Amino acid sequence: MKVIVPSEYGFCGGVRSALQKADDAIAEAGRLGEPCCLYGSIVHNRIVSASFERRGVRIIGSPDEAESGFVVIRTHGIADDKRKALEDKGLSIVDATCPVVLRSMALCRKAEGPVLIIGKRGHSEIESLQGARSDAAVIESPEDLRSLPSGTYSAVVQTTLSLSLLDRIREEARRLGITLTELNSICMASERRRSALLSILPDVDAVVVAGDEESANSRELRDLAALHGKPSYLALDASALPGKVFSFRTIGLTAGASTPDEVFSAMKRALESA
Numbered sequence: 001m002k003v004i005v006p007s008e009y010g011f012c013g014g015v016r017s018a019l020q021k022a023d024d025a026i027a028e029a030g031r032l033g034e035p036c037c038l039y040g041s042i043v044h045n046r047i048v049s050a051s052f053e054r055r056g057v058r059i060i061g062s063p064d065e066a067e068s069g070f071v072v073i074r075t076h077g078i079a080d081d082k083r084k085a086l087e088d089k090g091l092s093i094v095d096a097t098c099p100v101v102l103r104s105m106a107l108c109r110k111a112e113g114p115v116l117i118i119g120k121r122g123h124s125e126i127e128s129l130q131g132a133r134s135d136a137a138v139i140e141s142p143e144d145l146r147s148l149p150s151g152t153y154s155a156v157v158q159t160t161l162s163l164s165l166l167d168r169i170r171e172e173a174r175r176l177g178i179t180l181t182e183l184n185s186i187c188m189a190s191e192r193r194r195s196a197l198l199s200i201l202p203d204v205d206a207v208v209v210a211g212d213e214e215s216a217n218s219r220e221l222r223d224l225a226a227l228h229g230k231p232s233y234l235a236l237d238a239s240a241l242p243g244k245v246f247s248f249r250t251i252g253l254t255a256g257a258s259t260p261d262e263v264f265s266a267m268k269r270a271l272e273s274a
């Protein structure tokens with residue numbers, strides 16, 4: 001089977017830096033004989049989380065679960081009140097929040113007037129943004145705008161939101177007489193991965209995205225290919241590749257920003273050898 005790979009895929013700078021910070025924190029904690037835990041999934045990929053757990057690192061879901069030593073804040077950040085709770089416990093905080101997410105949180109804090117956070121409810125980045133601006137309403141779909149009074153709103157957009165969904169939200173806002181003053185929060189690394197995938201679509205029969213269903217940017221890559229009429233599949237690793245994939249002659253293979261290089265390479269080998 002022929003496999004075509006786009007010019008950009010896989011780990012972004014934010015993820016590489018977060019994983020390096022986590023590694024450094026674990027090493028420092030070990031040197032001092034202290035425990036180290038991760039606040040939430042450091043990135044949205046179960047293989048990465050499992051690799052930390054194999055090293056004895058606990059993944060916690062709330063400040064109450066942190067006891068002592070080091071705590072590494074996930075790539076998608078943490079709400080301000082939860083960070084304060086960790087600080088109050090005297091823990092050594094290692095902030096692995098992506099700078100792009102930190103910038104969005106800062107935009108939320110200083111935005112004037114009513115604020116909308118456009119993104120998926122419950123996503124860890126959206127929780128962080130809500131933590132930075134508790135009076136903001138979360139808009140997940142064009143329909144969510146219908147409960148708002150018309151007027152002007154500052155809008156902070158989830159870094160990895162699909163641009164087609166954003167366009168539909170913009171269109172509905174115009175229809176409802178809602179003016180969105182969009183603050184610059186979209187992540188260009190995700191955008192470049194999408195553009196690179198689009199450029200290979202004419203040459204492939206189907207697309208495989210190496211990534212976790214939990215990863216928003218991985219799902220977006222799969223959905224982008226589907227939107228352009230290509231059968232597309234999201235698989236955590238080579239063993240999860242669906243049998244249908246092997247019926248195509250040419251596959252476009254890409255990876256979400258949280259997918260380890262070795263997972264991508266193993267998947268590429270499995271497809272090429274079919």
Ligand code: SF4
Pocket residue numbers: 012013014015075098099100101159160187188189190217257
């Ligand atoms: S995809 Fe963008 S926002 Fe998310 S970690 Fe990478 S650089 Fe940061």
